[in-house]
Amino acid sequence: MDNFDNDDEEDFGFNEEDFNSEESRREFQRENERVDNLPIMKKAREIFDIVDSLVELIDDDDAFIAxxxxxLFEDASIICAKIAGAEGGDLYSLRMENAVLIKIHARNLLAQTSGLKMLGxxxxxxxxxxxxxxxxxxxxxxAWVEGFxxxxxxxxxWGNLFR
Structure with a gap:
């Protein structure tokens, strides 16, 4: 197996002279702001904040409830990350894969509210x-998924799972 050689002549289509780091930084920032301002991302962050407050109320005395x-934190965090991933990926199948994971984690949060209630x-x-x-x-x-x-x-x- 060949070792990676930094002196390799192949540049994979990247030309340093064409790269403007300041312009790229601004474009990256605009894209982050666009994703951050999506209604679905704002609501996902609101859910994370609610979860953050909710877990403060969970008593350490009951290990099962604790x-x-x-x-809760994992599911709320993954929802935000997968929205960003879906927006960054742009391809329909990648967006749908992220959407499925978002749905699963949102439903997990619902199930956990029922579990917590059941446990007292x-x-x-x-x-x-x-x-x-x-x-x-x-x-x-x-509405967000409909716009894909x-x-x-x-x-x-891997097949056309989302057609």
């Missing part, structure tokens, strides 16, 4: 706040 902290979590009104935010998110999600461009795709040799 385990919900990490699950005292501040159930906060669970309803999270459930309401997830319902608002669901409606934004439906099905014609902007290419085969990845």
């Amino acid at each position: 385990h919900y902290r990490s699950m 979590f005292k501040d159930v009104r906060y669970l309803q706040v999270l459930r309401d935010a997830i319902e608002e998110f669901r409606l934004l999600f439906l 461009d099905k014609t902007n795709d290419m085969s990845d040799n």
